[in-house]
Amino acid sequence: MKWLKSLMLICLIPLLTGCWDKYELANTSIVTGMAVDKGESFKYKLTIETTEAREMSYQTASGLAPSTVSSLEGNNIGELTSKFNIMNATHPIYSHTRVLVLSEDIVEDGLLEFMDFFDRNREIRDDFAIVIARAGKAQDILKVTNMYKKSASLKLFTQLNTMQKDWGGAPDIKLNDYTRISNSEGQAPVLPAVQLIGDSKKGGNVENLKSEVPDSEVKVNSMGVLKNGKLAGYASLNEIRDMLFVQGKIKNAAITAKCENGEQNFEYRVTHSKTKVIAKEIKGIPEFYINIRTEGYLDGTQCLQKLRDLKAYEGFEKSIDNKMENEIRGLIQKTKQDFNADIFGLGELLRQQDYKNFKKYKDTWDDGYAKSKIHVSFNTEIKRSGLRKDRYIMK
Known part of the structure; x- marks a missing residue:
C-alpha cells in the first residue's frame, strides 16, 4: 500500500504547483492598441498604447493622462513587442488589444509580412480591428484623447463597430477575417481607413477630452482595397455600404x-x-x-x-x-x-x-x-x- 500512496502523491504534485508564468497585476500594463509605421533607422516603428486603469474610471480619475503611448524601432515586430521595458517599467499584456493601425506607407509598399506574427502568437487574440491611417502617421491615431472611453484605441474599436451596425460605413474586419480573405482564392481583402482631423500635437493633451470641440479627432472616412498584399486604392463610405x-x-x-x-x-x-x-x-x-x-x-x-x-x-x-x-x-x-x-x-x-x-x-x-x-x-x-x-x- 505504501507504493500506492507514493504513486498518488507523485501524481498530485503537478496539480499543486503554482502559476509558473504569472505576472503581478501591479507589474503589468494592458495594451489596448498598436500602430506600425516605417522606421527612420530601422524597417518598422511599433507604437503601443497602454491604459491607466485609475484614470479610465470617472470615480478614481485625478485628471492625469488616461493612457501612455510608447514607440520603438526595429526590423522585427515580434521582437519589438518584448522590448518595451527599454522605456516602460511594467510587463505589457497584448491579449486585450482592440486596434492595429497600419500607416499608409506600410500598406502601399506591401510591408505586411509581420501579420504572420499576430496570427501565430498565442498571447494575442484574433478579434481586434485592423485599420489604415490615411495621410499621416499611424502612431498619431493612438495619441488622440477623447471623452468616450478616454483611450484612443477603445474609442476607435467601438466607433468602427457602431458605424458598421448603424449605417454600414465600415467593413467588420478583424484579424481572423483578414487572414481568411488574404488566403482565399476568390476574394481581395479590404480594411477600413481612418484619418486624423485637426492638430496631431494637441490630440494627446488632456484638454482635448475636456473640450466641447476637440482640437483633434479621428474619423472613419473610407476603405482601403488590397491587391497582392499592397494598397490598390480607396473606396468611399457609400461604396462601403x-x-x-x-x-x-x-x-x-x-x-x-x-x-x-x-x-x-x-x-x-x-x-x-x-x-x-x-x-x-x-x-x-x-x-x-x-x-x-x-x-x-x-x-x-x-x-x-x-x-x-x-x-x-x-x-x-x-x-x-x-x-x-x-x-x-x-x-x-x-x-x-x-x-x-x-x-x-x-x-x-x-x-x-x-x-x-x-x-x-x-x-x-x-x-x-x-x-x-x-x-x-x-x-x-x-x-x-x-x-x-x-x-x-x-x-
Missing part, C-alpha cells in the same frame, strides 16, 4: 433618393436586408445574379406626394431601386477597372456553387472577375411612413 449590401452584411442603413420631380429628396431607413447570389459559368463567362431585398420605413421626405396614396410608395421604391442598382453597378465597374480586385467575394461563391468551372481560375481569379457578367437587382419594400402620413408642409 454598397459592398456590404452585396455581401448581405447590412444590419441598418439610410438611403437618400430623389423624388419624382428630381429636385427634392426623401430618406429611407433600412431595417432588414437579405442578399441572394447565384453564381455559375455560362459559355466560358462567370455570371452572377445578385438579388438584394430590403425592408424599412420612410425616415423623412421633401416630396409633395400624399402618402395616403399607395402609388406614392411605389414611386419611392422605384426611385430607391434605380439609385442603388446604378450605385452598385458603378462600384463593380470601379473594382474591375481601378483595382482589378474582387472585394465582394464573388469568386468564393463561384467556388462554392460551381467548383468544376472555378478550378481553372484557382490561381487567376482576377482574370475571371475582369470578364465576368454581374447582374444586380435591388428590391425595396417600404413598410410604413413613420409617425405621420403627409409631408409636414404640403406646398
Whole structure:
C-alpha cells in the first residue's frame, strides 16, 4: 500500500504547483492598441498604447493622462513587442488589444509580412480591428484623447463597430477575417481607413477630452482595397455600404433618393436586408445574379406626394431601386477597372456553387472577375411612413 500512496502523491504534485508564468497585476500594463509605421533607422516603428486603469474610471480619475503611448524601432515586430521595458517599467499584456493601425506607407509598399506574427502568437487574440491611417502617421491615431472611453484605441474599436451596425460605413474586419480573405482564392481583402482631423500635437493633451470641440479627432472616412498584399486604392463610405449590401452584411442603413420631380429628396431607413447570389459559368463567362431585398420605413421626405396614396410608395421604391442598382453597378465597374480586385467575394461563391468551372481560375481569379457578367437587382419594400402620413408642409 505504501507504493500506492507514493504513486498518488507523485501524481498530485503537478496539480499543486503554482502559476509558473504569472505576472503581478501591479507589474503589468494592458495594451489596448498598436500602430506600425516605417522606421527612420530601422524597417518598422511599433507604437503601443497602454491604459491607466485609475484614470479610465470617472470615480478614481485625478485628471492625469488616461493612457501612455510608447514607440520603438526595429526590423522585427515580434521582437519589438518584448522590448518595451527599454522605456516602460511594467510587463505589457497584448491579449486585450482592440486596434492595429497600419500607416499608409506600410500598406502601399506591401510591408505586411509581420501579420504572420499576430496570427501565430498565442498571447494575442484574433478579434481586434485592423485599420489604415490615411495621410499621416499611424502612431498619431493612438495619441488622440477623447471623452468616450478616454483611450484612443477603445474609442476607435467601438466607433468602427457602431458605424458598421448603424449605417454600414465600415467593413467588420478583424484579424481572423483578414487572414481568411488574404488566403482565399476568390476574394481581395479590404480594411477600413481612418484619418486624423485637426492638430496631431494637441490630440494627446488632456484638454482635448475636456473640450466641447476637440482640437483633434479621428474619423472613419473610407476603405482601403488590397491587391497582392499592397494598397490598390480607396473606396468611399457609400461604396462601403454598397459592398456590404452585396455581401448581405447590412444590419441598418439610410438611403437618400430623389423624388419624382428630381429636385427634392426623401430618406429611407433600412431595417432588414437579405442578399441572394447565384453564381455559375455560362459559355466560358462567370455570371452572377445578385438579388438584394430590403425592408424599412420612410425616415423623412421633401416630396409633395400624399402618402395616403399607395402609388406614392411605389414611386419611392422605384426611385430607391434605380439609385442603388446604378450605385452598385458603378462600384463593380470601379473594382474591375481601378483595382482589378474582387472585394465582394464573388469568386468564393463561384467556388462554392460551381467548383468544376472555378478550378481553372484557382490561381487567376482576377482574370475571371475582369470578364465576368454581374447582374444586380435591388428590391425595396417600404413598410410604413413613420409617425405621420403627409409631408409636414404640403406646398
